[in-house]
Each structure stands twice: as C-alpha cells, then as structure tokens.
Amino acid sequence: MLRPLVAGDADALVEAINDFEVSRWLTHVPYPYTPSDADEFIHAIGPQMGALWAIDHGDTFCGVISIGKELGYWLAKSAWGKGFITEVGDAVVDAWFGNPDAADLKSSHFVENTRSAHALQKLGFVDIGGHVHHSIAQNADVPGRKMHLTRDRWQDRRRFRIETDRLILRELHPEDWRDLQPIGGHPRVAPMMMSCLSPWPEADVKAWIARARFRGRPGFTLAACTRDGKMIGAVGLGGKPLSTLWMIDPRESGQGYATEAVGAFFDACFALFDLGEVVSDHFVDNPASARVHEKIGFERIGGGMGRSRARLEPAPITRYRLTRSLRDAKK
Incomplete structure (x- = not known):
C-alpha cells in the first residue's frame, strides 16, 4: 500500500534505513542514519522532490518510493525479494504516464545493486549507459548505470x-x-x-x-x-x-x-x-x-x-x- 510519509514514520524510517546494506545503495543517505536525519528528510518533502510515498505491507513500514525527475525507491532489508517494488512501481509508473504531458522517466542504480537493476528491468526500463554517483554512506564515488523508460515503451508493454x-x-x-x-x-x-x-x-x-x-x-x-x-x-x-x-x-x-x-x-x-x-x-x-x-x-x-x-x-x-x-x- 502507498500512503504519504508523515512525521510519525520517523522511528520506522530510522530503523529501516539505518542498515548499511540498505544505505550503501543510495546516493544522498548518510550512515549511520539518525532520528534528526529522518526528521529533516520528512520535513523537506515538497514539490521539488516530486511525488513521494511510504510503502506499507499490512501495518509494517517497508520503504519509500518517489517519482519526479527520476524514479527512486528503497526497501528495508526485511522486505527484499517479495516483489514489492515491482507492484508499487507499476502503480506509480502507470500514474505518471497517465498524465499525457508527463516526460519520459529516468532512474539509475549502482552497478553492484543487481536487485535494483532487475526491478527496473521488470518495470520496463532499459540501460542507456554508465555514470558515477557519489555515495554518502560509502564515502566514495561509485559506478552506476543510467536507466530510461519512454512513453512508447510503457504503452507497448501494456498491449x-x-x-x-x-x-x-x-x-x-x-x-x-x-x-x-x-x-x-x-x-x-x-x-x-x-x-x-x-x-x-x-x-x-x-x-x-x-x-x-x-x-x-x-x-x-x-x-x-x-x-x-x-x-x-x-x-x-x-x-x-x-x-x-x-x-x-x-x-x-x-x-x-x-x-x-x-x-x-x-x-x-x-x-x-x-x-x-x-x-x-x-x-x-x-x-x-x-x-x-x-x-x-x-x-x-x-x-x-x-x-x-x-x-x-x-x-x-x-x-x-x-x-x-x-x-x-x-x-
């Protein structure tokens, strides 16, 4: 289930993302991740971040997905391998392209993050080349891949x-x-x-x-x-x-x-x-x-x-x- 991220999610946010196996795959997330980091992130949510939702499974907070300049997401380690990103990603991408004026979608992943690569491929994204992003959690420049989904490809995959x-x-x-x-x-x-x-x-x-x-x-x-x-x-x-x-x-x-x-x-x-x-x-x-x-x-x-x-x-x-x-x- 997708819903707005609210101030009451701060503790669950810290518990889920304060895991190096999660934060290492993200660009702008520090490690360790503190309650003040969570509060700052939640209060910074606005139009400049695009549309952003919390991902719940039942009553359990599982992660975050957003769409704007790029499609971005992360899941708590306990939620890996259950198809959640494919499910919520489909809904978010469909809503995006439901706007006839919406531009093509971009996303990216670090090269070693094969789970994210597979999820993006299932959503229809194609690899368009390499890039390097700085990972705050890793304190290093990390090689990645740029991914792209056009409106035409999205439509073709619904036929x-x-x-x-x-x-x-x-x-x-x-x-x-x-x-x-x-x-x-x-x-x-x-x-x-x-x-x-x-x-x-x-x-x-x-x-x-x-x-x-x-x-x-x-x-x-x-x-x-x-x-x-x-x-x-x-x-x-x-x-x-x-x-x-x-x-x-x-x-x-x-x-x-x-x-x-x-x-x-x-x-x-x-x-x-x-x-x-x-x-x-x-x-x-x-x-x-x-x-x-x-x-x-x-x-x-x-x-x-x-x-x-x-x-x-x-x-x-x-x-x-x-x-x-x-x-x-x-x-």
Missing part, C-alpha cells in the same frame, strides 16, 4: 493481442468487469477457480482485473473474445511457481474455445518470454479441464488437494507441468 481463427485474446480493461463477472461467478465456473466466488462481487472482480493487467512480463490475464468482440472467457499466467488459469463461459462450452485460446496463449508466451516450466492443476471433478490439459501438451505429475473460495472444503486436484518442448510436440 498484448493474439488472434486465432475464431478468437481474439486481448488485455483486460477496467470496464470489462461487467462481462467477466457472470463468467467467473457462474456456479459451474467459480468452484473450478481458486479466487472466484459465486456470485462474484463487483469489488472483487475489479480488483482481480487490476491485478491481471498486462505489464510486459508474466503475471497477467487476457480476455478471450469472439471475433465480434463478445467476451467468452479469460486465460492467464503468473505466480510462483509460474502457473496458469483459464475460464470459459459455460454457455460457450463444447465448441473447442478453451483449447484454441489456451494453445494460442502458450504459443505466444513461449515465444515472448523465457518461461522454463509452467505448472497447472484442475479439480478432479472437472473432466473438461483434464481434456484441455491433455490437448495442449501438459504432462501429468501427480495429485493433491486444492482450495477454491467457492468451495466449502479442500478437494482433490490433478497437477501438471508444461514446457516449450511438450507444447511443441502437440502442435
């Missing part, structure tokens, strides 16, 4: 369209919730999905779509539509381990739409991303999904128990894996 003989797979948009709600919330669909309810509340559907937006990397869901634009389902990819989901309107069942959509989806994803292995599962009482898994090329790897928000109790599932070679063997 994903696949066409088949009968279908168009496209990005989900906020206004799609009305068409998606009766599909995911159908009493024959929701119990086969992990996160849907029947009925599926409007707020849940909108939040689901917001999480499913395409941002140029795995972790998205596409709308499956007929050639005349009618939404008949969705197919997606994301999570750790990397897994897939799909749903088809029961009123359109029996026409091969799931196999057509999922097959085209994975052909495109294997071409675009370095996926390695994708896992999947279905509830044992969903034989239609079993047939689709087999047609796509998924390899059965075992069973287990799974949960759905639309089921009262865990239920048996069958687990699968898919690689590029397994998919190619079915084409």
Whole structure:
C-alpha cells in the first residue's frame, strides 16, 4: 500500500534505513542514519522532490518510493525479494504516464545493486549507459548505470493481442468487469477457480482485473473474445511457481474455445518470454479441464488437494507441468 510519509514514520524510517546494506545503495543517505536525519528528510518533502510515498505491507513500514525527475525507491532489508517494488512501481509508473504531458522517466542504480537493476528491468526500463554517483554512506564515488523508460515503451508493454481463427485474446480493461463477472461467478465456473466466488462481487472482480493487467512480463490475464468482440472467457499466467488459469463461459462450452485460446496463449508466451516450466492443476471433478490439459501438451505429475473460495472444503486436484518442448510436440 502507498500512503504519504508523515512525521510519525520517523522511528520506522530510522530503523529501516539505518542498515548499511540498505544505505550503501543510495546516493544522498548518510550512515549511520539518525532520528534528526529522518526528521529533516520528512520535513523537506515538497514539490521539488516530486511525488513521494511510504510503502506499507499490512501495518509494517517497508520503504519509500518517489517519482519526479527520476524514479527512486528503497526497501528495508526485511522486505527484499517479495516483489514489492515491482507492484508499487507499476502503480506509480502507470500514474505518471497517465498524465499525457508527463516526460519520459529516468532512474539509475549502482552497478553492484543487481536487485535494483532487475526491478527496473521488470518495470520496463532499459540501460542507456554508465555514470558515477557519489555515495554518502560509502564515502566514495561509485559506478552506476543510467536507466530510461519512454512513453512508447510503457504503452507497448501494456498491449498484448493474439488472434486465432475464431478468437481474439486481448488485455483486460477496467470496464470489462461487467462481462467477466457472470463468467467467473457462474456456479459451474467459480468452484473450478481458486479466487472466484459465486456470485462474484463487483469489488472483487475489479480488483482481480487490476491485478491481471498486462505489464510486459508474466503475471497477467487476457480476455478471450469472439471475433465480434463478445467476451467468452479469460486465460492467464503468473505466480510462483509460474502457473496458469483459464475460464470459459459455460454457455460457450463444447465448441473447442478453451483449447484454441489456451494453445494460442502458450504459443505466444513461449515465444515472448523465457518461461522454463509452467505448472497447472484442475479439480478432479472437472473432466473438461483434464481434456484441455491433455490437448495442449501438459504432462501429468501427480495429485493433491486444492482450495477454491467457492468451495466449502479442500478437494482433490490433478497437477501438471508444461514446457516449450511438450507444447511443441502437440502442435
């Protein structure tokens, strides 16, 4: 969650940033970092610093992100490796480019800060050359890399369209919730999905779509539509381990739409991303999904128990894996 940084955050700010493993990667932060440093920073927040927010996870302060002349951020060490910068960075970058007059974005990282390099790459930034910044915490000039994100690249990373003989797979948009709600919330669909309810509340559907937006990397869901634009389902990819989901309107069942959509989806994803292995599962009482898994090329790897928000109790599932070679063997 993003919120304004306030005076009451001073103690948490000191606790998080008064760690050399954090401050060494920042240019203007001293080490040790004192309460007076925190007070001075909080009271200096103004338009010249751009927009700046505290990053919270639940009730815990995790770090800071800002955007103005550059995109800047840092996280407490306890928050590393959890995808927080990718999540909040997407929101901040989207808000920035939501202003049609906003300029291209700059950022930077020290060469040895591979975590920050990876986070910026996931946000769409590209390396445009080297530079040297002075690190107050290290009391040294440190080599770094300059990063750049153009509006055109940002827009391109929000577009994903696949066409088949009968279908168009496209990005989900906020206004799609009305068409998606009766599909995911159908009493024959929701119990086969992990996160849907029947009925599926409007707020849940909108939040689901917001999480499913395409941002140029795995972790998205596409709308499956007929050639005349009618939404008949969705197919997606994301999570750790990397897994897939799909749903088809029961009123359109029996026409091969799931196999057509999922097959085209994975052909495109294997071409675009370095996926390695994708896992999947279905509830044992969903034989239609079993047939689709087999047609796509998924390899059965075992069973287990799974949960759905639309089921009262865990239920048996069958687990699968898919690689590029397994998919190619079915084409």
